Amino acid sequence: MTEQKGTSNLFLTVPPHIHSGGSIPRIMWSIAAALLPVIIYSSYLYGLIALGSILVSASSAVLAELMYSLLFKKPVTIKDGSAVVAGLLVALSIPAGAPLWLPALGSLFAVIASRLIFTGLGRNVFNPVLCSRVVMAALWPVYLKSGWNIFSENHMAAFQGEVYDKALNGITPALIKSLLLDSTGPAPGEASALMVLMGAVFLISRGIMKWRIPLAFMGTVAITAFVFCKAAGIPLAGACALATVFSGGTLFYALFMAADIITTPVTAAGMLAFGMGCGLFSFLIRFLAGWPEGVSYSILLMNGAVPLIDRYMRPRVFGA
Amino acid sequence: MKREEDWDKLTCDDIIKIIRNAGIVGLGGVSIPAHVKLSRGKGSGIDTLIINGCESEPYLTADDMLMKTYPFEVVTGIRIILKALGISRALIGIEDNKMAAAKKLTDAITETAPPEHISIVMLKTKYPQGAEKNIIYSLTGRKVPSKGAPADIHAAIFNIGTVHAVREAVVTGKPLFERYVTVSGSLIRNPGNYKIRIGTRISSVIEECGGLTGKPARIISGGPMSGYEIHDTDMPVTKETTGIIFLSRDQVYEGPFHPCIRCGSCVNVCPAGLMPCELGNGIEKMNSGSFDYMERLGIHDCILCGACSYVCPAKRPMSQYIKLALELPAL
Numbered sequence: 001m002t003e004q005k006g007t008s009n010l011f012l013t014v015p016p017h018i019h020s021g022g023s024i025p026r027i028m029w030s031i032a033a034a035l036l037p038v039i040i041y042s043s044y045l046y047g048l049i050a051l052g053s054i055l056v057s058a059s060s061a062v063l064a065e066l067m068y069s070l071l072f073k074k075p076v077t078i079k080d081g082s083a084v085v086a087g088l089l090v091a092l093s094i095p096a097g098a099p100l101w102l103p104a105l106g107s108l109f110a111v112i113a114s115r116l117i118f119t120g121l122g123r124n125v126f127n128p129v130l131c132s133r134v135v136m137a138a139l140w141p142v143y144l145k146s147g148w149n150i151f152s153e154n155h156m157a158a159f160q161g162e163v164y165d166k167a168l169n170g171i172t173p174a175l176i177k178s179l180l181l182d183s184t185g186p187a188p189g190e191a192s193a194l195m196v197l198m199g200a201v202f203l204i205s206r207g208i209m210k211w212r213i214p215l216a217f218m219g220t221v222a223i224t225a226f227v228f229c230k231a232a233g234i235p236l237a238g239a240c241a242l243a244t245v246f247s248g249g250t251l252f253y254a255l256f257m258a259a260d261i262i263t264t265p266v267t268a269a270g271m272l273a274f275g276m277g278c279g280l281f282s283f284l285i286r287f288l289a290g291w292p293e294g295v296s297y298s299i300l301l302m303n304g305a306v307p308l309i310d311r312y313m314r315p316r317v318f319g320a
Numbered sequence: 321m322k323r324e325e326d327w328d329k330l331t332c333d334d335i336i337k338i339i340r341n342a343g344i345v346g347l348g349g350v351s352i353p354a355h356v357k358l359s360r361g362k363g364s365g366i367d368t369l370i371i372n373g374c375e376s377e378p379y380l381t382a383d384d385m386l387m388k389t390y391p392f393e394v395v396t397g398i399r400i401i402l403k404a405l406g407i408s409r410a411l412i413g414i415e416d417n418k419m420a421a422a423k424k425l426t427d428a429i430t431e432t433a434p435p436e437h438i439s440i441v442m443l444k445t446k447y448p449q450g451a452e453k454n455i456i457y458s459l460t461g462r463k464v465p466s467k468g469a470p471a472d473i474h475a476a477i478f479n480i481g482t483v484h485a486v487r488e489a490v491v492t493g494k495p496l497f498e499r500y501v502t503v504s505g506s507l508i509r510n511p512g513n514y515k516i517r518i519g520t521r522i523s524s525v526i527e528e529c530g531g532l533t534g535k536p537a538r539i540i541s542g543g544p545m546s547g548y549e550i551h552d553t554d555m556p557v558t559k560e561t562t563g564i565i566f567l568s569r570d571q572v573y574e575g576p577f578h579p580c581i582r583c584g585s586c587v588n589v590c591p592a593g594l595m596p597c598e599l600g601n602g603i604e605k606m607n608s609g610s611f612d613y614m615e616r617l618g619i620h621d622c623i624l625c626g627a628c629s630y631v632c633p634a635k636r637p638m639s640q641y642i643k644l645a646l647e648l649p650a651l
Contacts, residue, residue, distance in 0.1 A: 012548075012549045012551055013538060013572070013574070014639075014640040014643075015540075015544070015548065015626050015629075016544060016546065017538055017545075018545070018571060019630060020631050022585070022631060023633050023635070024581060026633065027581075121581060122579040122581040122582065122634070207585075208583075210584060261582060262582050266582055266583075267584070267587055268588070271584070310598070314595060315590070315593045315594070317592065317593045317594060317621050318453060318463060318466070318593045318621060319464050320621070
């Protein structure tokens, strides 16, 4: 493929002779760009501490990747943007007020999870950011609890109550505005559903996001929440389902973790099944088990099922 | 033959014999002898003639030019083939970026008012719309079965260039000693569609077309998606040379490729419904156990269009891997 042609022109290249121009750096930097709205909005909402955490996390990830390349004598790939994306996602998923060593170590774990354990980009089975998150949750649970944040715990409780109070008035413009723009959790990624969706629309328009996954994921979350609310006799189940979809970090996780390119199925049917599985497990863990990290675990669980999904949900061969 | 309409007096066997003696092959690049398709197709239950008016590849415009310049000749050619097959229904598939050609052809059909039923269907412009199985499906909704041929679903398919050559052979008695070739790419001084004699050296073609403006990174015979690179400009134009494309360095990708990142783009674009990434990854670590797996993944249904390699962000040469694997005796 890569031989230089001499004058004899004995080295021939293979078709196709033209290329779409798509590349791994293009994908990774697009994802980084898609995270910009939520980064900017969260810096405005939570203050400079959020921006600091994001910068520390991203630079730590790049540094860790550089160290890995130098230590193991691999080509230096920091320019492809994958480390930056991992760093940004780590920072966006942990509480903005956490001490700065937490995002730094979290990014290090993420790079270890993708490079050291699975030998590189494209070969990791589990989402490295979620792996890192689970490790952090096991080692330092106190920092990841929703209580740890720049707001007080009471404020959070009052806030959550406020969202559900609004939901109990039915689907009103006030509810929708609150769901789209108000922060619903301590992590910068949860700053605003609207900002997260803006990033997703950008990625879909560039043909990069596996959009079927978040669609199936959030659809399943909405349906299960609706059924649960109905069964529990909560009035206005529709508004409650809407609030469940747009509040909490689920939307951010569905769009940027579950729809990760590498650790998800490659077929259209497989992507839908993967998303539904994530949604179902999130519902089961959240409503019936009550663990923290429910969404992270459900995505990791489905990551493990990807080889199976790809094997049994193949596209239909033309004419077969 | 004295007059244009005189072909109508020929029997189908006469027509097939003329076509065979004129040495006419499919001019879309695959070069199946036309008389084979016709004599096998006759009386085998074929009910529809598909005329491929979509170019097989980007850069190629010879069929578009033929439809615009010789619409009446094309219609006559279609009628001759219909007669040879003993049927009366033809569908012409044209991509919707060739509206001028479609208009000319429609006018020619209206004016000729043939007794046969010949209609034009506009198709979405996309690659590989001109691939045999795909255009038949687009036009008739019938799917050529896996490992099957168009005749299995009662269709015969010819492209515009072949139709035009058939008309020339039957009406004017001209054998296939020249063909229309698209000479294109950013480095040729006078790009265009040229009538070139079979056996002309590529170097002579370059000379006739005003020479090159720079050293081409690749000279392609055929289209840029599935054509092959020419290693020597003394190579001749053959019956299968649909185009000669001179690509500059900035039009081609030459560099390393990476491991699959599982983005699914190739699965999304594969017109054969395959998983090119799985095939590529499997072939890369080929061992005796994987042949079975390749079979089950449908490697034989690959049409080698190159769409998977074209979109791959990791630049993986999947279509070449598949081509290599298909040439192994075990498969």
